[in-house]
Amino acid sequence: MSAYTEQDIANLVHRSNWEQAAQVCARDPESMASMVNCMLYGNLPARRRAAEVVRIASDTNYSSVEKHVPSIARRLAQPADDGIIRNCLHVLQFAEIPEDESGLVYDRCTELFSDPKQPAAIRVFAMTVLYKIAQPYPELLDELFDQIREQLKHPTSAGFQNRAGKILRKTWK
Secondary structure, three states, rough: OOOOHHHHHHHOOOOOHHHHHHHHHHHHHHHHHHHHHHHHHHHHHHHHHHHHHHHHHEEEEEEHHHHOOHHHHHHHOOOOOOHHHHHHHHHHHHOOHHHHHHHHHHHHHHHHHHOOOHHHHHHHHHHHHHHHOOOOOOOHHHHHHHHHHHHOOOOOOHHHHHHHHHHHHOOOO
16 A cells, blocks of 8 residues: 555544554555654544554554654654644654654653643653653653652552552663
8 A cells, every 4th residue: 555645544433444554554664654744744633543553553563663753752742632642652662762852852751741630641651751761861860760759649540650660660671
């Protein structure tokens, strides 16, 4: 298949459609590029569906998404709905974030992680991205650990507590 159009993406209404499209995108760079482009710049219904497809494709074949990481990182700084933010963070938690984008991503993830009004999945993925960026910098890592401990003083989801524990024990990879 050649590149997806925004209308093609808007018609992907069921999870099974997303999974089929993700399989194509994981194998075909042109399809992945069109899906990422729609995720970043398309109209809202298509953008949400494209974000789901990109997330699923990244789980299947992460290398198919790697070259789009800088664009996804920049998109994270722009206003978006929860689903798009969650899927961008899901992809970025496994990424080598370019140094040019890491400061921007770190700041945005700190904002998302620290906001108790954010959904648990967004906060968990943001915490993971923060950990990934902070690992080479002991002072940032200490600051992150302090933030995590502070967040654990408040009611949080089981998923948040689990990931926080793994990061504090430095067992999250």
